Amino acid sequence: MKKSFNKKFNRTMYEIFAGDFFATKEQNVVLTTLLGSCISVFLRDRVSGVVGLNHFMLPGSIKVEELIFDEDARYGINAMELMINDMMKIGARKNRLQAKVFGGGQALDNTLNNVAKSNITFIDSYLSMEEIPIVAQDVGGNYGRKLFFFPDTYDVYLKRIRYQSTLDNAVKSEKRFLHWMREQRSRESEVTLFGESQGGVVSAKKSN
Numbered sequence: 460m461k462k463s464f465n466k467k468f469n470r471t472m473y474e475i476f477a478g479d480f481f482a483t484k485e486q487n488v489v490l491t492t493l494l495g496s497c498i499s500v501f502l503r504d505r506v507s508g509v510v511g512l513n514h515f516m517l518p519g520s521i522k523v524e525e526l527i528f529d530e531d532a533r534y535g536i537n538a539m540e541l542m543i544n545d546m547m548k549i550g551a552r553k554n555r556l557q558a559k560v561f562g563g564g565q566a567l568d569n570t571l572n573n574v575a576k577s578n579i580t581f582i583d584s585y586l587s588m589e590e591i592p593i594v595a596q597d598v599g600g601n602y603g604r605k606l607f608f609f610p611d612t613y614d615v616y617l618k619r620i621r622y623q624s625t626l627d628n629a630v631k632s633e634k635r636f637l638h639w640m641r642e643q644r645s646r647e648s649e650v651t652l653f654g655e656s657q658g659g660v661v662s663a664k665k666s667n
Contacts, residue, residue: 465489468607473512475499477636480513480538482545486611493620494562494604495630496575498582500539501559501608501615502591504551510610511542511551516633517577518640534640535581539589558586559615560596564603574637575599603629 460479465472468489473481475492483490490512492499502511515538543553563579579598586593597604597617603626607616620626 475512475514477514477516477633480511480515480542480545482509482511482542482549482551483610484509484549488610490608490610492606493626493629494606495564495626495633496562496578497633497636498535498560498562498578498598499606500542500582500586501561501613502542502546502551502556503610503613504546504555505557506552506555507550508610509546509549509551510608510613511546512608513538513542515539515578516637516640517574517581518637519574519577532581535578535585539585553589553591556591557594558591559608559613560586560593560598561604561606561615561617563598565599565601602626 460476460481461474463472463474464470471485471488473483473488473490475481475490477497481490484507486508490501490510492512492514494514497514497516499512499514503509515535517532517534543551543556546556547553560582563575565575583593595615600619601621603620605618605620609615
């Protein structure tokens with residue numbers, strides 16, 4: 460996350476990058492992010508005004524019927540649960556949350572298209588399961604999105620971005636993030652087995 464002062468809006472601005480999330484009860488600020496295939500969820504407690512914004516991606520495809528048990532879904536679940544927990548620490552209540560959802564664009568790179576679809580499938584299913592209403596969304600399409608979120612009004616300013624260097628850089632960043640997640644998933648598949656009968660330790664690799 461990057462913090463700066465935006466002269467145009469005359470507000471402190473927090474820029475959220477892939478893998479980030481941020482919760483705040485500050486009102487006179489602006490939160491921003493740039494999306495290609497990733498998803499951002501802008502949550503607000505409609506009573507306290509506490510807000511949260513994240514920027515996440517799943518490392519692979521998921522099936523809705525296997526959402527709870529899917530290893531890839533946990534990346535999205537963590538992105539949501541960690542943000543919600545931080546929001547609750549500063550005064551939000553889960554039963555008062557509402558959501559605005561953006562992203563999942565199929566922009567520039569075909570290798571990210573299936574991931575984009577899974578991101579959309581996941582967040583729709585997750586919010587439904589958690590009974591958090593979606594009050595606005597803009598997902599899919601063949602473009603990226605530059606977004607500005609305003610906690611005090613819950614307004615979102617959206618600019619659709621087709622091919623240009625800004626979007627190209629965002630997609631490259633998302634591909635690096637995706638590669639990092641898949642490497643993490645591969646490392647986590649290395650497990651250590653403690654066998655009493657052998658009296659030792661055996662290192663093995665799980666089949667995926």
